[in-house]
Amino acid sequence: MSGEGDPAVDAAWAYERLHVDALFRQWAEPVLDSASVQTGLSVLDVACGTGALARESRGRVGSSGSVTGLDAAPGMLAVAEQLAPGVRWIEGDACELPFDDDEFDVVMCQFGLMFFADPVQAIREMLRCTKPAGNVTVAVWDALERSAAYPTSVELLDRRAGSDAANALRAPFVMGDPDDLRALFESAGASAVSINTLTGTARFPSVRTMVEADLRGWLPVMGVVLADELIESILTEAEHALKNYVSETGEMIFDAPAHIVTAQG
Template identity: 55%
Template structure:
């Protein structure tokens, strides 16, 4: 069932109050619109997609009590909060994100942590400031991925550890592949490419090449499994059509959206349970880098 909080969150998305993500900006939103959208993100997408990965990334970072950790593209702070539970009261956890709305919600949810506004390509910290740097599902959206990686390594201590999470290839995500096929058939390639964007770093060889071309040696890439959960097919697809696509510069007509939502019931029906709830497998790559092994 869809909770009242989720229904409110979905309304925020459907009103066009969608968050800023990486290099893709909204069209002059008010701060309150950004905050509303960030709450929608926290209510819908964190439990559906992102929350389960925080523990996996934190595990890969091999954190210890008292460490200083930076979360890049921290969003509403699900990963930073998980990290803080491990580093304890003696640790320092900082989240940095380009969206004022995301930061406002993150600060509300975890006021004891530090929240900064800024870009991954130009981190406002001295060299060697952190024992670990993490980034969960942000790298694919950075304007300059190589520069962002260089910056994350720069702010690490000589013994520091970097952990990056990116989604697996679309071909390994049958539910999203089915949604993309539906969108391409009914709305064209531009809309479909916008939905493909989160999965562009899913090829493990290409991902390893990105790191090696940045000067990163011996990056360890591992693939992990998870489960996506949405209240309904309509909730899943509508959030993408009305929320994600506008962030990527694709605006669909109302009749077109409604037609696609109707078609989605059959196109994605195999992923829905008898009660209408949707659950399907997800996979993501975690890249772990030890700075001491870098040139």
């Protein structure tokens, strides 16, 4: 895995610090509940990132269970391993999982499906690795237009930093249509497909923190690196553009809806 000082590791640490508590950690419990993760089960977290869901899974399955996290990014895995050395971390492709048929009781993917080169193939692979009595559980963000502050952020990036930066921020929301999402799973051979839409809460200490999380934490993960001078200029403009989401305490708080899909092979 990547060592200290590696730009990919630095980007992964920024992602962990700036995004996990603000957005992702809150979804671990509803995803684990939907997946019926409990003591003694073997669990796979696909596109695990820095391991937020896998870490929570470890507490659920206990010493009699096992948790494996897989990601294509060695920088993410380097951070995940430092945070949770008791989890088995593996570098690999979601579209060609390096596991046997029926290896896991539960296979999960939290906010990763939209980034796979072939989402249908990735779902097929997750179904293949799941035991007949188990399930595949996947979380994806709702559509951009239903995601509160992010349309404004995307417009700001498009205008100030260009289409590559704006598209990097659009990318997490491309699977927000429930009908299309169900069709995706069914075309992969899934059965008993269920979609539950829940609304989480994005909570950042300030507008600056939220936008900086995207500019310094998310965009580099997506291969878009902006100059510091441009970042500072965008942060200044964002203070005004996103002021309606600032609470009396100065925090930036807004709704963050997502779909949780459960399915069987």
